[in-house]
Amino acid sequence: MTKTLLSLSGISKQFDGKTVVDELSLTIDDGEFITLLGPSGCGKTTLLRMMAGFELPDQGTVTLSGVDITQTPPEERPLNTVFQNYALFPHMSVFDNVAYGLKMEKRPKAEIRERVEEALAMVQLEDFSRRKPHQLSGGQQQRVAIARAVVKRPKMLLLDEPLSALDYKLRRTMQVELKRLQRELGITFVFVTHDQEEALSMSDRIVVLKDGLIQQLGTPREVYERPANVFTARFVGQTNFFPGRVTGIEDKRISVDVFGLNRVLGKPSFRVTTNQPLHVLLRPEDLRVLAPDDTEGVAGKIVERNYKGSTLDSVIELEDGSQVMASEFFDEDDPAFDYSIGEPVRVSWVDGWEWLLAEESDEPLTDEEELAADDAEH
């Protein structure tokens, strides 16, 4: 039985006349790990800062366990924040940093000592309590910041891109460690990131944000496998967009023309009409690369191949000039499996692995188009 811990309703926030969060509503369940995911400027950090109380919404209410806390100052909210650059107090030892919140609560000395040591043990820093923050590595500082925030046993922990300053390997370790902490403590985590991989691997639920609006709210699997719109599909993971056109509609199936192939696909949840253009979405790992003499699929040629260790990623140019990405696992029976550039192949997929989206009037640009637009501006 899940129960709502925090709810935002009709939240709006503007900075200098620019809308950053636009009438957004969201409920966060007790004990869940929820991630706010989006590109920079999507409003995710502002949203988090309104939960913490550092920003007040222009409109709407913030409710925590049924109590309206919209106007409550940060020091009176039973939530704690882990900041992007840790914000450790540079003049205090690790111990005093972690003890700060408990001292503010005027706890007895013995209790403070015990709880700080417990928190430091939890992040494996019990031997570092007398060090100053600048004597620690980035990863250690990160763990102190987490210990400092959880020592107060908040109802909810807000994490603002806490891993973005760490190198790749350390980030992976900390992801696992954070997940473990969240399980052990049973505290609700609200995690802000622009890294979709991080969001997918850690969250119970993901909120995909763009321009202050929720694009999709769902489990990592839902967001990845059944993106709600073109933006989510492009932002989360890599996706191939095949242009399709509806040729026939039945009860539960529709026929779609893709590159001259007639495929019978499951009927999507949105309304379709005959001749309607559609996006047929396929993740690189869902594509099958076939021999050029195969009868199935669309013809193309290999233009790029990247060895990724566990997979072989290739870019295939189709006959109409569009490029698609395919990611294939190595086959144990064929260790020499590889492509040469320019090799002709055919591309296909198993029916049912695709995902259909309606065309949108204001579709976001692809990365390449965005770069080109940037260049034109400068």
Added chain:
Amino acid sequence: MRWLPRTYLALVYLLLYVPIIVLVVFSFNDSRTGYSWGGLSLRWYESLFNNHAMVQAMWNSLWLALTAATVSTLIGALTALALHRYRFRGKKVLNGMLFVVMMSPEIVLAISLLGLFLLLGLKLGYVSLLLAHVTFCLPFVVITVMARLAGFDERLPEAARDLGASDFTMTRTVLIPVIMPALMAGWMLGFTLSMDDVVVSTFVSGPSYEILPLRIYSMVRVGLKPEVNALGTLLLVFSLVMLMFSHWILSRSKQ
């Protein structure tokens, strides 16, 4: 040609230090004239400390520098915080005006302060000196503290608030400790500026409160007495101690 840079460097340091060394050496000179060596002696130190007017001027100067530095640090720190923290109309103008006071010729400040004090009917003495010294120390303190605040992580106050500290507690436990080195540096700067100011002090001091630089100046006017060398040496030692102290504070704050 390897000797050239070394000789050059030696020459620069010689020019810097010869006057100071001569002063220190001659303060221990037994001879009455400053031109011949008459053997080692502490008689000028003795006569310096027997000179009551001189000792009084020394205490006056120390007290003035102490109070002026403290008052300007208090006012200056609050001014810097306000300029750093709040966004308001005319902030840039106020910032620029600090530099105007700093860069304007001292004589201008001296005349205008004297005019102001006369207009107000303020008796020239300790109070007028204190007000004048606080005025010219203030911009230095504000700029020193603002430089430190510019590198201050804005997330620190937020982190303190997030952990349950009120605005006042945050200022006491986080903000002030973090900017402490700048407060110390500002104080020291104010102390030094006040200690050796002549121009402004000449205008705004009265007979009731004589300070050291003016005393020395009037002494030197009637001929260079060897006592001045002794006094100079004492001041030099004092500055060295202050320098070491500030160095110690800075290195401690870095740990």
